[in-house]
Amino acid sequence: MASLEIEDVTKSYGATLILDRVSVAVPDGAFLTLVGPSGCGKSTLLRILAGLELQDGGRLRIGGQDVSHLRPSRRDIAMVFQSYALYPHMTVAQNIAIPLILRRLPLWQRLPLLSRLLPQARATLGQIEAEVAGAMAMLGLTHLADRRPVQLSGGQRQRVALGRALVRQPAVFLLDEPLSNLDAKLRVHMRAEIAALHARLGTTFVYVTHDQIEAMTMSTHVAVMMEGRLLQVATPAEIYAEPANLQVAEFIGSPRINVLPARVGSGGAAQLAGLALQGRIAAPAGASVQIGIRPEHLILRADPGGVGTVTAIENTGPELFVSVLTEGDTVLVARLTPDQGAGLRPGSRVALDVLPGKALAFDADGARIGFGHSVAAARELYHAR
Amino acid sequence: MSGAHRLGRTARIARLVVLCLGAAVMLAPFVWGLAASFKPAAEIWSGSLRLIPQTFHGWENYSAALSRAPFGRFLLNGLIVCAGILLFQLIFAIPCAYALSKHRFAGRTVIFGAVLVGLLIPVHVTAIPLYLGFARLGLLDSYAALIAPFTISVFGIFLFRQFFAAIPDDLIAAARVDGFSEWAIIWRVVVPASWPAITAFAIFSVTSHWNDLFWPFIVIQSTELAPPALGVVYFRRDESGVDFGPMMAATVIVTAPLVLAFLLAQRRFIDGITLSGVKG
Amino acid sequence: MPAELAPGEGLLGRAQRLRRIGAALTGWGLSLPAALLMLVMILIPTLSAAILALTDYQLGARSIRFVGGANFAAMWEDRVFWQAFANTLIYTALTVPVSVGLGLGAALLIEADPLGRTTFRTIYFLPVTALLVAMATVWEFILHPQLGLVNVALAQIGVTGPDWLADPDWVLPSLGFIFVWQQTGYNMILFLAGLKGIPSELYHAARVDGADRGIERFAMVTWPGLAATTLFVTVITTLYSFRVFDTVAALTQGGPSNASNVLLYNIYREGFVYLRTGYASAMTLVFLALILAVAMVQMRGRRGGGA
Ligand SMILES: Nc1ncnc2c1ncn2[C@@H]1O[C@H](COP(=O)(O)OP(=O)(O)O)[C@@H](O)[C@H]1O
Ligand SMILES: [Mg+2]
Numbered sequence: 001m002a003s004l005e006i007e008d009v010t011k012s013y014g015a016t017l018i019l020d021r022v023s024v025a026v027p028d029g030a031f032l033t034l035v036g037p038s039g040c041g042k043s044t045l046l047r048i049l050a051g052l053e054l055q056d057g058g059r060l061r062i063g064g065q066d067v068s069h070l071r072p073s074r075r076d077i078a079m080v081f082q083s084y085a086l087y088p089h090m091t092v093a094q095n096i097a098i099p100l101i102l103r104r105l106p107l108w109q110r111l112p113l114l115s116r117l118l119p120q121a122r123a124t125l126g127q128i129e130a131e132v133a134g135a136m137a138m139l140g141l142t143h144l145a146d147r148r149p150v151q152l153s154g155g156q157r158q159r160v161a162l163g164r165a166l167v168r169q170p171a172v173f174l175l176d177e178p179l180s181n182l183d184a185k186l187r188v189h190m191r192a193e194i195a196a197l198h199a200r201l202g203t204t205f206v207y208v209t210h211d212q213i214e215a216m217t218m219s220t221h222v223a224v225m226m227e228g229r230l231l232q233v234a235t236p237a238e239i240y241a242e243p244a245n246l247q248v249a250e251f252i253g254s255p256r257i258n259v260l261p262a263r264v265g266s267g268g269a270a271q272l273a274g275l276a277l278q279g280r281i282a283a284p285a286g287a288s289v290q291i292g293i294r295p296e297h298l299i300l301r302a303d304p305g306g307v308g309t310v311t312a313i314e315n316t317g318p319e320l321f322v323s324v325l326t327e328g329d330t331v332l333v334a335r336l337t338p339d340q341g342a343g344l345r346p347g348s349r350v351a352l353d354v355l356p357g358k359a360l361a362f363d364a365d366g367a368r369i370g371f372g373h374s375v376a377a378a379r380e381l382y383h384a385r
Numbered sequence: 386m387s388g389a390h391r392l393g394r395t396a397r398i399a400r401l402v403v404l405c406l407g408a409a410v411m412l413a414p415f416v417w418g419l420a421a422s423f424k425p426a427a428e429i430w431s432g433s434l435r436l437i438p439q440t441f442h443g444w445e446n447y448s449a450a451l452s453r454a455p456f457g458r459f460l461l462n463g464l465i466v467c468a469g470i471l472l473f474q475l476i477f478a479i480p481c482a483y484a485l486s487k488h489r490f491a492g493r494t495v496i497f498g499a500v501l502v503g504l505l506i507p508v509h510v511t512a513i514p515l516y517l518g519f520a521r522l523g524l525l526d527s528y529a530a531l532i533a534p535f536t537i538s539v540f541g542i543f544l545f546r547q548f549f550a551a552i553p554d555d556l557i558a559a560a561r562v563d564g565f566s567e568w569a570i571i572w573r574v575v576v577p578a579s580w581p582a583i584t585a586f587a588i589f590s591v592t593s594h595w596n597d598l599f600w601p602f603i604v605i606q607s608t609e610l611a612p613p614a615l616g617v618v619y620f621r622r623d624e625s626g627v628d629f630g631p632m633m634a635a636t637v638i639v640t641a642p643l644v645l646a647f648l649l650a651q652r653r654f655i656d657g658i659t660l661s662g663v664k665g
Numbered sequence: 666m667p668a669e670l671a672p673g674e675g676l677l678g679r680a681q682r683l684r685r686i687g688a689a690l691t692g693w694g695l696s697l698p699a700a701l702l703m704l705v706m707i708l709i710p711t712l713s714a715a716i717l718a719l720t721d722y723q724l725g726a727r728s729i730r731f732v733g734g735a736n737f738a739a740m741w742e743d744r745v746f747w748q749a750f751a752n753t754l755i756y757t758a759l760t761v762p763v764s765v766g767l768g769l770g771a772a773l774l775i776e777a778d779p780l781g782r783t784t785f786r787t788i789y790f791l792p793v794t795a796l797l798v799a800m801a802t803v804w805e806f807i808l809h810p811q812l813g814l815v816n817v818a819l820a821q822i823g824v825t826g827p828d829w830l831a832d833p834d835w836v837l838p839s840l841g842f843i844f845v846w847q848q849t850g851y852n853m854i855l856f857l858a859g860l861k862g863i864p865s866e867l868y869h870a871a872r873v874d875g876a877d878r879g880i881e882r883f884a885m886v887t888w889p890g891l892a893a894t895t896l897f898v899t900v901i902t903t904l905y906s907f908r909v910f911d912t913v914a915a916l917t918q919g920g921p922s923n924a925s926n927v928l929l930y931n932i933y934r935e936g937f938v939y940l941r942t943g944y945a946s947a948m949t950l951v952f953l954a955l956i957l958a959v960a961m962v963q964m965r966g967r968r969g970g971g972a
Contacts, residue, residue, distance in 0.1 A: 052558045054684055073564035085559035089577035102564035392778050400774050408788045418803035432812045481699030490692030496700050503707045505960055509929055510953045511710035513936050513946050537702035567691050596797055598911040617798045618915055636799040647794040659858040
């Protein structure tokens with residue numbers, strides 16, 4: 001019972017609007033990733049969720065309970081910070097134990113001497129020690145129990161920070177770019193570890209990152225934020241395949257989606273330089289629109305009479321990114337397997353095609369608009385390849 | 386890390402000679418005073434440059450000094466006053482510095498402005514009104530008068546504020562999420578993370594108040610309340626400067642504690658003076 | 666249902682307002698004791714000194730009268746005040762360049778070679794930790810006209826030394842010497858910290874750029890690198906030398922015939938011996954003005970240095 005609802009949350013610093021009526025709701029056990037470029041307000045939203053900042057307006061509910069005005073320690077959340085925020089003067093074990101001690105022992109029982117003497121306090125401390133040992137074992141920290149944070153590597157600190165959060169068994173985990181201080185290899189490893197942790201605990205996670213790969217690989221729900229607004233909340237697959245607008249389409253996916261200006265012809269046909277697209281755009285004839293084509297949906301065929309010229313080929317091993325200069329001085333990027341691109345060299349002439357039904361249409365303001373297809377025609381084209 | 390990485394032989398010898406000459410001047414009063422505290426009057430006034438006493442008169446000199454003035458009492462007073470001052474300074478300055486560096490609230494700039502103004506005003510400027518105030522309250526000639534004016538250290542606030550500002554905001558946020566109260570954050574998170582600044586300040590504070598003469602000179606009349614510096618002045622006044630042996634013994638007695646403390650914890654003293662000195 | 670929502674919004678608004686007020690209260694709660702003490706121990710007394718300076722108040726007197734600038738006018742005519750003022754400036758002019766220069770020299774020499782670094786640093790710093798009035802007594806003994814170490818040593822090379830602390834021409838330099846003895850080690854420590862702050866790459870770069878001799882590297886790297894430290898050390902030393910009191914009170918009481926009377930000692934005497942509180946307060950304002958002038962020089966210098 002720890003669903004999460006964020007409703008119309010607004011925040012400004014001085015005259016600058018940082019969060020503009022942000023609303024998200026996810027069910028219990030979700031892994032919600034807030035993704036967006038740096039400075040778009042992700043951390044601010046997370047800190048408001050934690051109760052560390054005060055929102056100007058809006059409500060927050062955790063497990064159905066309104067926590068909008070509760071202190072951080074009353075919200076049943078735990079947070080992992082980008083800088084880990086470990087207490088430098090405490091050992092690993094103490095760092096992990098402290099949230100439990102603060103919650104379970106009344107002030108007077110925390111006095112160093114008393115806690116040893118009082119049987120009740122001693123029992124609680126024993127219980128805490130057991131839980132801390134469990135958390136450390138789970139994260140492979142047992143042999144580091146008596147070290148201080150300065151004596152740990154980045155990855156180990158990260159794990160202590162996770163341990164401090166999960167030992168509490170909170171209703172919601174908040175993680176603010178927890179992997180951004182790690183090197184690339186460790187990042188991939190910890191990504192898997194955090195995903196596994198989520199699977200094991202089944203608790204709701206809210207995870208902030210500017211890295212779309214993290215967002216796509218770990219989440220059940222991705223929320224794309226830009227300039228203080230939530231652009232779309234959906235599953236990773238849906239965000240990728242059905243972006244709600246051009247900004248989301250451009251932010252998610254690497255290499256970036258190709259965007260071409262087009263005009264709507266009679267009957268909704270797309271008119272654009274060098275490419276023939278099937279299907280009807282849901283816009284009046286004569287309107288200018290933008291067509292988005294993912295690199296992997298672009299088909300290149302070596303053709304001396306083709307309209308495109310290959311300008312560069314990037315080989316990453318499993319795939320090739322081929323840049324093609326086409327009519328109207330636009331450069332499109334296609335993602336091919338090495339086999340598909342075997343015959344291509346810089347300077348090769350190519351003909352361009354698009355996998356049917358995969359092109360996306362956006363209106364002049366970037367909002368997604370319908371682009372219907374004749375399914376039969378599409379199938380025919382696909383098999384012809 | 387200075388300019389000259391490799392010194393020639395001559396330069397090295399010259400360096401040693403100059404530094405040793407300087408060291409001799411620096412040490413002269415310590416050595417000469419210590420030597421004199423073991424000499425009988427006749428030897429002190431013989432005009433000889435001998436360092437080692439011919440007749441050992443140390444016992445007589447030290448017991449004379451201790452019997453003529455309560456030096457133990459002076460030292461105790463110094464300890465009480467310095468400890469009291471430091472304790473209050475920490476209790477008041479640390480929360481204020483924490484609020485100034487980690488809280489945003491209306492009036493923060495006003496308080497910080499007052500700190501900056503306070504940095505420019507030495508006790509010599511406030512001495513007369515403070516004296517009148519203490520007189521009105523009947524508090525002259527008391528420990529309270531010695532301690533109270535220094536319970537607030539604007540320099541301490543300034544130093545701690547700078548140091549606390551370097552503590553990551555995330556650490557404070559984590560403590561709030563973990564359930565620490567603001568008061569507990571100060572004493573259990575911020576203070577343990579700031580020991581270098583606190584020791585530096587403690588050394589700075591104790592050194593300056595142990596040595597202070599001006600304020601005790603004004604507010605204290607009773608010998609029993611005199612801190613070491615004032616005790617020396619009283620002793621000099623009573624002895625009218627003829628009996629140098631006991632006087633030197635007295636000097637050794639009041640100088641020794643801080644000098645020994647320094648010799649035992651040199652690194653800390655020097656770091657402390659550096660840290661509290663480089664406040665610009 | 667909508668009817669219930671409206672008060673709900675109001676409740677939330679109130680909770681938020683309470684939390685915001687709570688945050689402000691926490692800030693104030695934590696700094697209030699310190700703020701009050703600053704007010705009571707520093708700001709109000711300073712203001713009171715400024716007000717007292719405009720009155721004829723005498724310590725213990727029943728009456729107090731507003732006299733405007735009369736105290737300042739009296740000061741203008743007061744030869745003793747002017748002498749104390751001049752003595753303070755002379756003392757500062759004597760001691761500051763010497764103790765800053767020696768402090769810098771000691772720091773450079775000590776850092777120039779590893780041999781004896783810690784020992785020398787300890788020895789030079791030792792006077793900073795010594796109780797000044799007590800050590801002044803030893804200096805008095807060493808400077809004794811007939812039997813002191815200095816004059817006995819001088820006599821052996823055929824020079825008759827003066828009565829250092831009783832000769833009007835020598836008393837200020839002698840007190841200044843004691844100040845320099847104590848301050849040099851302090852300045853040295855600050856310069857050592859300044860030297861540590863100069864990145865060693867700069868020295869390597871200077872070497873690569875052709876600064877082969879130590880003196881060239883000093884001019885190119887060390888001296889510019891120490892500019893800020895030097896300004897700060899000079900300012901701090903100046904402020905300390907303005908405050909000269911202990912040695913005067915213990916050794917000379919301003920004598921002979923005011924030759925070693927300095928501002929603070931004069932303030933003490935006017936305020937607490939002659940009990941002319943109003944007049945002494947006026948003099949503390951002059952003292953404060955001196956301090957503020959020096960502080961302004963420092964701010965100007967720091968802005969000029971672009972730091
Ligand atoms: N305390 C603050 N005062 C003023 N502006 C702030 C404060 N905290 C954050 N901001 C601003 O709010 C914006 C969003 O910040 P943040 O939420 O940290 O972004 P993100 O985590 O998405 O990179 C940024 O433009 C930042 O400069
Ligand atoms: Mg952020």
